[in-house]
Structure formats: structure tokens, C-alpha cells
Amino acid sequence: MWQGSADAQPTTRIAMLAPSMQPSERRVAIAIAEDVDAAIERTAQEIADAVGVGRATVIRTAQTLGYDGYPQLRVALARDRASAVPSPEETGETTMLGALRGAVDRFAARLANTVSAITENELSEFVGALDRADRLLVAANGLSAPVGADLAMRLTSAGRPAEYVADTLGQQITASQLGAGSACLVVSGSGVNRASIDVMTAARASGARVLAITSFPRSPVAESADTALVVAPINDSFRDELLHTSRAALMLVTESVVGLLVRRRGASATAAQMTTLSVLGHSLSE
Template identity: 40%
Template structure:
């Protein structure tokens, strides 16, 4: 991830860091301008950790050392990565919502900084070519899987989906090496989701993971991993809220690329979908 910002790199690995390293990245994320001006020893003293923890944190983030981290911070801070919209807490509820949405929108581009182009292309090819396609998620990601399965089916890529965790595992266990399971999990650690992934792995099916972290039990099982970086400020916020927003935005584009790659098959499916939708619209003329 050579072009990924320090904030994006932190978001992708924060779940794997030791307590001392987490304290270091919290300072890096919240006070990048300060870190740029400090030596490694000064930062260690400021955080209250050993200098070796600073070096280890830099290496975990993919930098050769502390000097390289400082250069990256200077470049991305200068580019205005951390500029934010005013909170507008003194305004109306609508003002506050507008400010929050504007801030989130300004951060969305960083969500794709960790996405590998070759992995994305392979995932699309696998989805299109699978004999059977199963889309799974649990917890806060469950609604995303249901929506993606319906949308993929509507564009001509028939997709199976079930909400019951046991049914997910049973169905995954009955897959074959010609099948693909698309699994969505922000943390990559939801127990029921990991059990379903293990069932698919035992069946020999190909697993595509859409997640927020580069390291997790789900990633360990996946054949293709699409990391959609967090745009939130804290690990807890990532787990509870924001990842679902960036995942939803990504999945919208993912489905669209599959529709486009399906060509005439996708256009024919779209026409059938529109026909069904039109038949279910009621203008009240018969009332």
C-alpha cells in the first residue's frame, strides 16, 4: 500500500496492534503535526512507551523507520487530509447532519486507498464465473449482504442469500470448488461469519472477503480480500458505524462493475427487473 496515507494504514491494522503500539498510533492519528516535529525518543517519552515500540509501530504500518513515517505525515497533512467540516453543534439538527455528512463525504476517497486493483478484478471475474454464488454476512453487515444479493440477482448474476447463521454454514458446506462465497464483515472476526467461511473453505469453494482490516480470522480463510479502509476516528466507531457506510458505497460500485462486465446478459436482466418493478407500481388509477 505505497500510496496509502498513515491514517489509512492505521485503520487497516489497528485491530492487530499491541497495547503500547495502539497508544502510539492514537497520537499519530490525532496529532500528526506534533509527531512530525518530534524525534523517535521524544515521541516515546510523550506517549510513555519504549523507543522500540515507536520503531515497531512504524514497521507495522509498512514504513522502514520513523523518518519515513514523518515524511508521509508531512506529505498527507500538507495535502489537507485531516481538514474537517465544522461540527455546527450550535446550529439546528439539520445543520449538524449536513456538517456530518459533508465530513464523511470528504473522507470517502481514502476508503479505496488499500484496495488492490488486481484483487478487485479477480473478485469480479470470480463472481461472474461462479457456478453458484453465495453472499453472507452477520451482525451489522447483515443488511448489506441481503441488499447485494438482491442487486446482483437483478443485474443477471443469480445470488443466494440466507440470514440464519446455521443455514449459512450448512449451505456453505454443500458448495463445490466451482462455487464462490462473497462474505462481508467489517471486523473480519464475527464468530458466525468465520464459521460460515470455514465451512466454505472445507467445501473447497472460493472465498471473497470484503472487510476493513488487513489481518483477521476471515482474511486468513479468504482467497481474495478486498480491504475497504475505515474513514472513522476510532476503532470502536469503525466497528459500530462508519464501515457500513463505506462498504455500502463500495458495494454499489462493485455491483455496477459486474453489471457492466456482464454485457448483454446484464442489459437483458436490467430490462426484466424494470418490467417487474413497473408491474408493481400503483398510481391509484383503479381506486
């Protein structure tokens, strides 16, 4: 069941929840996401007939997405469709620059939903755990690895030393030696990366607190964490997330989390940042 913001777009909810839905509900959700215009016009029974499921399955799917029923889901789809940015295919745009502008506009239109699944309590607990940890390991693999490396550097520059190990076995070895009072922060867009899950298991066995930043609330990474920030994916479906993977939303949230940590730490974080700027300044040449 959807537990995020009531303002989250229905396609965002589908992208985040579809991978963990029951097979029949997943088929309904994917059919809706793939043809929103048709879904708006169809009744629950018509959707059921088109997908090959019972009407009750369509209603359960709408409820899993956080709506009272299918009529409420149709209204939400119509509202979001009216404000959607058209794709290059819809506008007939053929130039590369036009396609680039269209991609940026669509990304910007979805930014409001980036934190729609994050609550105040989760965010406060997450930032507090980063602040209190005696030792912090940041782990990320696959396409999330650059986000993890950047996050570790930003934390360190803000006076919150963070370890980052690129090798997957090295991550597990380090995680297994963290111990109580430490924390392990795993960044995984898909939430199903086996190497990252193994790191979380090793960290927990050591007695460390396990944190996660991911895009899917029912993924193994999200469910294995003590505290998880679920960042809505920019893409409309899990399939698109795999084919056209973007970590831009994760990067935006991780940068903002560091900013919140700096605000929490106050003068000590500001002093650390000034030291970082001094080092950067000495590294520049004329």
C-alpha cells in the first residue's frame, strides 16, 4: 500500500510499487502506465477485460496505489495528464537540441515527486544517524556507484568522515568490521543489487546501523534497512528504470541530505567546509 505523499503522481506510484505487486495487479498497473489516456477513459471492468483479470483485481490495484477505488485513480491520472510535458514524439520534434530540451522539461516536471515517499520522521532519523555514527561506510554498486562515491566525498568535506570502497568484496570486509555505534549507508537505485544487499547483511551482523537510499519501497534494500529514504524514480516504470536508468534524482537527494547534515552540525560543519575550500583553492593554478 502506498504510504507516501497524497500528491504523488499515479505513474510515480506505479513505478515504485509495481515490481513488488502481485502478478495480476502488476499487469493492471503496467497496462495503465503504458496507456494513460486509455486508462482515463475506461471503467474498471473495461480495464479488467483488456488485461484479462477480474474487476476486483483492478480495484485492488487502485487501492494498493493509495486510492479509494478506480474512479479516484482515473481522476488522478486525468489531472496529471493535463499538466504533463509532451514527449518529442508527441510534439513532432526531430532535432537533437529539441529532444534534449524535451528531456530536461520532462525531468523538471517530475522533480516535485522526487521526495513524495519520504516522511519527516524518516528524514530526521536518517540525518541523525549520519551525524551520530562513530564510523560511516558508504557502499554503492553498478550504476549507483558514482552517486555513492560523490556522497562519501561530500560528507567528508562537510566534516562527517565517510569511507568508500569501490571493490564489492572490500565493501563486505569493511562492513563486517564496523561494529556497534557505526553505520553503513547503501545507495542502490534498483534496490535489488546483490552485492549491496550482501554489504547490508555484513554490516548488520557487525552490529552497525544500516541506512539506505533507493527508489523502490518494497525492494530488498529498502526492507533490509533500519531507515530508508525512498526516492521516486524519474522514469515512469520499472522497465524504463532498467532500460533508461537515471540516477539524477538520487544525486539530488544525496546532495540535499548533506546540506541538512551541515545545518544540523552548525559551526563545526561550516568550519570543515571552509577547510575544504582552502584545500581546493591551493590546488588551482593560474
